[in-house]
Amino acid sequence: MVLPVVAGVDGSAESLAAAEWAAREAVRRERPLLLVHAWNWHPRQEEGEREIANAAQRHLARRSLRQAEDRIRTVCPEVRLTDEQMEGPATAALLKFADQAELMVLGSRGLSGFTGFLVGSVALGVVARATRPVVLVRADEKAADEHLPADNGSPSTDTGYRDVVLALDLSDACDEVIEFAFEAARRRHARLRAVHAWQAPSPIGLGAGDIGLVKEPQRSYEWLGFLKAVLQVWRDKHPDVAVLESVVEDKPTTALVRAATGAGLLVVGHRLAERPVGPRTGPVTHAAIHHVGCPVAVVPHR
Template sequence: MLRPVVTGVDGSPESLAAALWAAREAQRRSLPLHLVHATSWSPHPSASDPANVIRRQMGRGVLRKTESHIARTCPDVRLTDEQVDGPATAALLKAADRAELMVLGSRGLSGFTGLLAASVAQGVVARATRPVVLVRAGEHPEDGRRQDQDGRRSALATCRDVVLGLDLNDPSDEVIGFAFEAARVRGARLRVMHAWSGPSLLSLGPGEIGLESAPERAQEWRGFLEAVLQTWRERFPGVDVDETVVEGKAGPHLVSASSGAGLLVVGRRMHEGDVGPHAGPVTHTLIHHARCPVAVVAHD
């Protein structure tokens, strides 16, 4: 049975943008699309409680409005929906377990109708075992395509690059595979970037000195990157791959690379630190500052 692309909706501009992006992604991957609305939760819910009746009616309205927008953009997508009771983060995590990927608005509205607040999206990213894509308001499905010379988007225009931020100290097959597949279904170039830092005086042992120059260390990382990607190039021969190694912290380099990209892919190791599940500093930076949709792929 095919896993669907799942998106959480709450009526906010962010969730609508995410739903439209998810619909186009479902079409690219020949998958169904499933909409989830988390109805505001109370400790002792009752179907006859007037407040719960109103919330469910509002939730149904949100789903119908979203479906209407999707029908105009992607009329052929196979679409289902559901309302679920409970805290939004828990409800979306349960839905994500059944998904090929989960798509959320990166900044939802807080309050009575806006259940996908920023904390909810970040909570899902930090705990989901399936890939999660975060989409901001203003992102539309066609934004993944390059513009023609006259500034207009064309159905024949090539898709914008997929950017993969790859940690060569912990290269993950799940993350690399997701990025290659995303580039394949788009017919887009895949730009793979690794950020490295040279040894500091504090990291060197007694009597050790940094013998290699920065260009020599960069060349070593470049050779390692090429070796890691060789198998994937053979598995995806139709994907054009561009490899880059840069010196410095990964976050700022990836934020810069996201400008003009169609999708940015990063990994998240599934472990619990002293403060519980978390997305990590690089992913946290990208959630707030990336200039394109961000896919966070969990891995062991």
């Protein structure tokens, strides 16, 4: 079964930008694109009121889907495109599609005057619970933003792709996250920058052989060697992907925001809780989806 790239649309500027990004990604992956509109229902309404409300919701859904389809057919006519609408709750409906998708793409409003995202409860709920990757895209994201600027500094889609950045926690380096990042870089013929942030530990809690026992000037070299060793098997699998490993002494949240500056895509992992309570994400993922300017791919893992 060929899994589609799925984009959630609701007529907003951010969802249209997400649909465009999803269309380009579907072409890169040679997958169909499915546009989905999920709308909430109101169980406390009387039967007649509910029928009227549902009819209005279906009309708005059809209009939102048509608007996204028209835009995609203009900018990305080669993509194989279908659409579907579903009665909510919206988060639950989108999760059903996300869990049967190659990946789900959702929009998120850029914060005026700041670099980052304003993430709604529906998007947060999908990111926290989806078992497949979810990508968040800003409202002002354009095709040229994935590419390096032209020689004169102007935006261009004829230049190479910007770096794919992989935020990697070496204490929890998961194959799913690394594989997603390498594949994203391979499809774009882009460089992969793998970043690990470390902090000098306190003597309390150190175990035998811990890198914290190494003298201060050598710790970065030890972490870099560890990072290179973790990625070596993936370098062997993808010899055509240029990889740059870097380690920084800093808070992980601060390091990833800085590393993602100028990137085309940031890839972070999200550990799925056995019994999730509410739309929760870890601190690094939370920082990524709120403070990074490029699209963010959140890759779930156990």
